[in-house]
Amino acid sequence: MSKVDRREFIKLVGAGGVGAGAGFMLAESIKHPVEHLIPYPVPPEEFSPGIATWYNTVCGMCPAGCGISVRTREGRAKKIEGNPAHPVNQGRLCALGQAGLQVLYNPDRLTAPMLQSGERGSGEFVQTTWSEGLSEVAARLSAGTGGEVYFVSEGVRGHLANLLELFMRELGSGNLLHYDFAHPHSLYAANSRLFGETQIPYYDIRNTRYLLSFGADYLNNWLSPVHHGLGFGHSRQGNGDARGRFVQIEPKMSISGAAADEWIPARPGSEGILALGVARQILAGGDYQGSDAGDWSAALSTYSADYVADKTGVPAETIDRIASEFAHADPGLAIGGGAAGNHTNGVDTLVAVNALNYLVGNIGKPGGVVFNPDPVAAGSSGRQANYQAMQDLAENARQGAIEVLIINNTNPLFTLPQAAGLKEALASIPLIVSLSSFMDETTAMADIVLPSHTYLESWGDDMPQPGVGFSVAAVSQPVVSPLYNTRATGDIILGLAGILGLTETMPWGSMEDYVKDGWRNIYDRGAPDAGDFESFWREVLISGVWGENTRKTVDVVVAKQVIDNIAVAEAEFAGDSDEYPFVLHPYLSTALYDGRGANLPWMQELPDPMTSIVYGSWVEMNPQTANELGIKDGDLVRITSEQGSIEAPAVMFPAIMPDVVAMPIGQGHDEFGRYARNRGSNPLQILAPNMDAASASLATSATRVSLVATGRRAGSVQTGGVARQLGRNIVQFTGADAGSAGHSAKLNSIPIVVESS
Amino acid sequence: MSVSIVHTLRVLLPAARIALVALIGLIVGFYANAMFFPGTSPEQPIDFSHRIHAGDNEIPCLYCHVQARRSISAGVPSVNKCMGCHAEIATNSPQIRLLANYWENKEPIPWVKVHDLPDFVHFTHKRHVQADIECQTCHGPVETMDVVSREAPVEMGLCLNCHKDNEVVHGTDCWTCHK
Numbered sequence: 001m002s003k004v005d006r007r008e009f010i011k012l013v014g015a016g017g018v019g020a021g022a023g024f025m026l027a028e029s030i031k032h033p034v035e036h037l038i039p040y041p042v043p044p045e046e047f048s049p050g051i052a053t054w055y056n057t058v059c060g061m062c063p064a065g066c067g068i069s070v071r072t073r074e075g076r077a078k079k080i081e082g083n084p085a086h087p088v089n090q091g092r093l094c095a096l097g098q099a100g101l102q103v104l105y106n107p108d109r110l111t112a113p114m115l116q117s118g119e120r121g122s123g124e125f126v127q128t129t130w131s132e133g134l135s136e137v138a139a140r141l142s143a144g145t146g147g148e149v150y151f152v153s154e155g156v157r158g159h160l161a162n163l164l165e166l167f168m169r170e171l172g173s174g175n176l177l178h179y180d181f182a183h184p185h186s187l188y189a190a191n192s193r194l195f196g197e198t199q200i201p202y203y204d205i206r207n208t209r210y211l212l213s214f215g216a217d218y219l220n221n222w223l224s225p226v227h228h229g230l231g232f233g234h235s236r237q238g239n240g241d242a243r244g245r246f247v248q249i250e251p252k253m254s255i256s257g258a259a260a261d262e263w264i265p266a267r268p269g270s271e272g273i274l275a276l277g278v279a280r281q282i283l284a285g286g287d288y289q290g291s292d293a294g295d296w297s298a299a300l301s302t303y304s305a306d307y308v309a310d311k312t313g314v315p316a317e318t319i320d321r322i323a324s325e326f327a328h329a330d331p332g333l334a335i336g337g338g339a340a341g342n343h344t345n346g347v348d349t350l351v352a353v354n355a356l357n358y359l360v361g362n363i364g365k366p367g368g369v370v371f372n373p374d375p376v377a378a379g380s381s382g383r384q385a386n387y388q389a390m391q392d393l394a395e396n397a398r399q400g401a402i403e404v405l406i407i408n409n410t411n412p413l414f415t416l417p418q419a420a421g422l423k424e425a426l427a428s429i430p431l432i433v434s435l436s437s438f439m440d441e442t443t444a445m446a447d448i449v450l451p452s453h454t455y456l457e458s459w460g461d462d463m464p465q466p467g468v469g470f471s472v473a474a475v476s477q478p479v480v481s482p483l484y485n486t487r488a489t490g491d492i493i494l495g496l497a498g499i500l501g502l503t504e505t506m507p508w509g510s511m512e513d514y515v516k517d518g519w520r521n522i523y524d525r526g527a528p529d530a531g532d533f534e535s536f537w538r539e540v541l542i543s544g545v546w547g548e549n550t551r552k553t554v555d556v557v558v559a560k561q562v563i564d565n566i567a568v569a570e571a572e573f574a575g576d577s578d579e580y581p582f583v584l585h586p587y588l589s590t591a592l593y594d595g596r597g598a599n600l601p602w603m604q605e606l607p608d609p610m611t612s613i614v615y616g617s618w619v620e621m622n623p624q625t626a627n628e629l630g631i632k633d634g635d636l637v638r639i640t641s642e643q644g645s646i647e648a649p650a651v652m653f654p655a656i657m658p659d660v661v662a663m664p665i666g667q668g669h670d671e672f673g674r675y676a677r678n679r680g681s682n683p684l685q686i687l688a689p690n691m692d693a694a695s696a697s698l699a700t701s702a703t704r705v706s707l708v709a710t711g712r713r714a715g716s717v718q719t720g721g722v723a724r725q726l727g728r729n730i731v732q733f734t735g736a737d738a739g740s741a742g743h744s745a746k747l748n749s750i751p752i753v754v755e756s757s
Numbered sequence: 758m759s760v761s762i763v764h765t766l767r768v769l770l771p772a773a774r775i776a777l778v779a780l781i782g783l784i785v786g787f788y789a790n791a792m793f794f795p796g797t798s799p800e801q802p803i804d805f806s807h808r809i810h811a812g813d814n815e816i817p818c819l820y821c822h823v824q825a826r827r828s829i830s831a832g833v834p835s836v837n838k839c840m841g842c843h844a845e846i847a848t849n850s851p852q853i854r855l856l857a858n859y860w861e862n863k864e865p866i867p868w869v870k871v872h873d874l875p876d877f878v879h880f881t882h883k884r885h886v887q888a889d890i891e892c893q894t895c896h897g898p899v900e901t902m903d904v905v906s907r908e909a910p911v912e913m914g915l916c917l918n919c920h921k922d923n924e925v926v927h928g929t930d931c932w933t934c935h936k
């Protein structure tokens with residue numbers, strides 16, 4: 001062993017030192033990180049760390065109005081489930097409802113009031129305070145005459161609708177518009193014409209034995225899909241051996257079509273003619289014995305099976321068979337909507353569909369058409385802005401007749417076609433105020449942004465429309481404290497009213513007070529066992545729903561004049577059929593609805609049920625069509641209408657008529673946060689401004705397009721591999737027997753239950 | 758002729774010596790840390806003494822940790838609760854003044870966790886307290902400690918031995934704790 005010299009010694013000391021240091025740090029690194037226990041200075045009532053608190057409230061993700069139970073822990077919302085006591089969804093909830101948490105915790109939420117600091121649409125905003133923002137708006141409201149103030153809100157119901165109405169009346173303006181893209185205008189108009197009812201009736205899918213659906217994608221997004229899903233399940237499996245039969249008529253197979261026993265493609269816009277053909281066969285078969293049978297027969301004489309077969313492309317034998325099955329089902333139910341109601345003959349089509357119900361005598365019967373009593377507090381149905389109203393809005397703006405435009409949580413710049421010209425028209429409005437939780441396309445054009453609470457932070461109430469055949473109302477209560485410096489729409493309105501000195505007619509200090517005050521009327525309706533109002537209110541908040549077992553019976557007599565004029569004209573389409581050979585069929589996306597789900601990662605990741613595609617847009621076409629055009633799956637295709645063009649990758653979809661192409665709605669945002677922006681394309685932008693004259697609503701399925709391959713490839717992200725079995729016999733089936741129908745704290749919110757661990 | 762590797766090794770000897778010393782240093786450093794800075798009794802924002810409260814004054818554990826019998830977490834008392842007594846008791850002590858400061862500013866006290874289980878362990882206080890397991894079984898003789906330190910080895914062995922001794926139903930199933 002050699003001696004250790006001085007240099008060697010220093011080296012060894014150094015090595016030892018470095019080693020010891022490294023060892024020390026190693027031990028340090030494997031220790032638990034320091035965690036803290038943070039107690040509340042004063043704990044909220046009913047609060048226990050580690051124990052979940054559930055609150056019942058109302059879902060705000062779509063207009064169906066489902067009841068939800070939200071699980072919170074340590075003051076944070078953790079999970080949303082359906083409220084089992086709520087008659088609309090009975091404990092179930094759809095994917096969009098589940099994703100409400102990502103609305104609440106979305107990183108792109110607006111967190112404070114803002115003023116536009118650059119050019120409109122530049123996206124440059126500076127933060128301001130609530131008092132400054134509100135007084136600025138109030139000053140502008142009081143400066144002009146009331147008639148120059150316009151208010152465009154999302155479709156709201158219950159007391160918020162009343163509050164908006166009251167506020168606008170106080171301002172001296174009648175210009176309150178409720179705007180929802182997917183509002184079924186033509187269905188309201190059709191029910192009004194045939195039944196004289198201002199409300200959509202309850203279609204009792206649950207108890208029907210034969211469901212004939214004309215374009216209504218009722219399992220996906222038509223009216224109240226969660227409720228329909230429950231009814232469908234019961235109709236199929238809840239009646240012992242009897243299994244409800246279900247026929248779907250539509251040009252492109254939807255989820256509902258995929259669940260049907262029989263899927264019948266009819267030419268787009270010819271659904272009403274088909275319905276009248278079926279009606280005529282019912283009369284011809286002697287299955288309708290009413291005193292007005294003669295009138296009906298005379299009115300429907302043109303709709304012979306051969307004529308209808310010619311117009312719809314559905315074989316005459318099929319029409320005959322369906323008519324016989326439907327007439328002899330006990331009971332049968334016909335529903336119509338979706339694309340079938342969004343043609344230029346939409347109202348006529350839905351009148352024809354409803355006439356089928358009348359002719360088989362299911363009106364007011366279980367398994368048929370049940371009328372809804374009037375909502376217990378005024379709602380917004382019937383006051384929804386149709387396309388004509390939105391065009392008038394744009395026109396008034398261009399004329400300089402609008403001084404102030406207030407937008408509440410609705411995004412018309414995304415859902416209206418470019419042809420409506422609203423974006424350009426906005427330039428003529430001196431002041432645009434937006435109440436929104438997100439920087440969407442419309443809010444980006446606002447001068448003053450007043451950020452609103454999400455529905456999970458707000459007080460409100462809801463009377464679902466269409467209802468479920470009896471009176472239902474529910475209170476929406478905050479489940480968490482507001483995350484940011486935002487306010488509920490109702491509170492913003494009351495704040496403005498306060499500054500404007502309207503406290504005499506609008507004396508409420510908060511939306512909570514107003515809703516609670518309004519519910520005294522509901523309390524007064526009956527003699528509840530709950531005792532005084534406070535305990536009634538408590539009961540309503542705990543159970544999450546209030547109901548009244550009142551039914552509405554209507555003696556439906558269809559006027560002779562209505563019968564005589566029952567006819568469905570052929571649908572008109574914008575665009576020459578040679579230049580634009582395909583009918584564009586835009587449909588509400590399962591995940592994104594009308595586009596409002598596009599900023600939620602869960603919804604972007606949810607595969608489309610029919611194509612299994614996630615993210616992005618696509619255009620579905622029949623493989624035969626694609627073959628003729630030389631387009632392959634995944635080719636980027638340019639879709640051109642008279643109004644403009646967009647691009648989307650082609651997807652081969654066998655269950656679509658060869659001259660129809662389909663695109664999901666919801667993508668193609670320019671704004672709306674990091675998850676939505678610059679993803680896919682928006683088919684609504686290129687729609688022609690064709691309207692259904694009878695309801696003045698946009699005929700969204702009445703645009704013709706041409707397809708051209710761009711030569712580029714842009715495959716869609718698909719989670720399911722091959723759509724065909726390739727002989728693997730994965731899905732085994734037997735053919736359905738045709739004609740077998742009829743066989744066989746901090747808040748005043750009040751939680752509900754305490755979870756056991 | 759023989760080939761020796763000794764010559765080669767001799768060249769490497771200084772390097773090996775340095776490596777050996779560094780390794781010894783590493784081990785010494787590691788254990789020095791573990792011995793002198795065990796982290797089992799971290800410094801707290803207030804010198805709260807469990808000995809005075811639970812020991813001398815015999816306040817039951819569940820008087821302050823009131824959640825333990827009904828929640829998965831035992832919880833720490835709110836500042837409000839501390840002030841319930843200390844608005845009157847020992848108000849002049851410097852440590853109580855610290856407490857009063859937090860209270861006046863309505864600020865929470867950032868206590869440092871002493872007993873912490875990894876996230877993959879599902880432990881619930883409720884079941885154990887309701888089964889009359891002494892708090893001290895896992896937390897050690899807290900009533901004798903001025904500064905709480907982690908004395909019992911709260912590791913899987915402790916759980917399993919106790920579950921075996923008490924013949925807990927499904928007490929040794931993996932998913933009883935890891936779920």
